[in-house]
Structures are given as structure tokens and as C-alpha cells.
Amino acid sequence: MAPLPSGFYDGDTVEIARRLLGKVIVREIQGERLACRITETEAYVGRCDKACHAYGYRKTARTATLFAPPGRAYIYLIYGMYHCLNFVTEPEGEPAAVLIRGGEPVLGTETMARLRFGKSPEQLTPYQKKHFLDGPGKLCKALALTREENGLDLTRGETLWVMDSPKDLGIVLPPETRPICTGKRIGIDYAEEAVDFPWRFYYGQK
């Protein structure tokens, strides 16, 4: 199943956020395999970034996972009802992660649609289809990820991992031709000078 190894995550968080675009998240639930291709990410670096939950190495019950070895899942509850999926980066003890902000379905669309809307893909409105996985909360809902999965080791290929390409699942997709765009991160207006860090990466217009 060839999950990306811990070495992939053991490095500069901003660079890893960029390199995660196009990679494939695989999720196994109840014997079924779901997959989506990553289309949007953001980097968070505790050492120097006021937007990071572990800014200044602040360690609490919630942020403990950010200090874990690279290649773990950091999942937390936001706004009382949604979850955000991150991949822990940098060597153990350096709190940092990449937020997965968006994706597109590769496998298991039927189940993802039911997890997100309680409907089959055919029943979705055009608006629902267009915005299927374009947000961190949407992605977690479609992949059935909650705090239960916080701390999971992504390098073991158990119930959640990342692969280099859809080909690793035997799925052939058209090659990615969209440009990689860079911008400011979303929803961190409180973060003072860090609001301007260009640490968001996404595929541009088709």
C-alpha cells in the first residue's frame, strides 16, 4: 500500500505543504477504501508562527500531538461541530503541521457523499457537487475523521495514510496541469504579522 514514509514529513513544513498538493489521502472504514487527491494546504509552524496552536512551543492537551514525530495526524474540533485534519511535520519536538484544506474524490465517492449529506452522489445539487471537498471541515466529514483519529500514525498504512499518486491505487487520472498558487492563509486574522505569511498552497484555474 506504500504509504509515504516518515521521511516525507520530516522536514520544512512550508515545503512539505507545497509538495503535498496532488498526493492522495487514503482512508479505510469498515473494510471500504476512500481516497481523495489533495488540492489545497496550509503550513503552521509553532516555532515562529502566531497562527499555530503551538506558537512559541505552547504545549497543552490539545497541542500535544503537534510535538509528536513526523507523519502523525493532528485532528481537532473547530467551531463546536467541525474537524480539521493536519499532518504533523518536522522532527519530534518541533511543533508544526500542514492543514489539509481541500481535495477532490478519487475513490469511494458514493460513501463520501453519504457521509457528508446522507445522499447518493446523483442526488446532490450542482452546488453541493462543486463544493464537495473544498474546505477542511468538509474533507473530514467525507472521510469520517474526528478527534478519535487524532494522533494516528500515517506511515503505517492502517486506516489513514497518504500515497504519492492515484496510480498507487491502480487508478489512472488525467495528469495535473493546473498551476500551483500561493497565498495568505484563511481565517487567522488574530495572528498579527503571521496573517501575511504566504503559506497557503492550492491549484489555480483549470
Add this chain to the structure above:
DNA sequence: CTTCAGATGCTCT
């Protein structure tokens, strides 16, 4: 297409 209110509960001060 756009704006907008409301939902809902954990986390940290």
C-alpha cells in the same frame, strides 16, 4: 453570483 445568521462545544484564560 453574493452576503449573512446561526449552529454548537471544546479550549484556554
Add this chain to the structure above:
DNA sequence: GAGCATCTGAAGA
């Protein structure tokens, strides 16, 4: 008690 790395449906332009 305040705020949060958000989403949805409804309503308006």
C-alpha cells in the same frame, strides 16, 4: 466567558 485554521441554507442582487 470569549473565541475559534467552519459550514449551511436562505435570501437578495
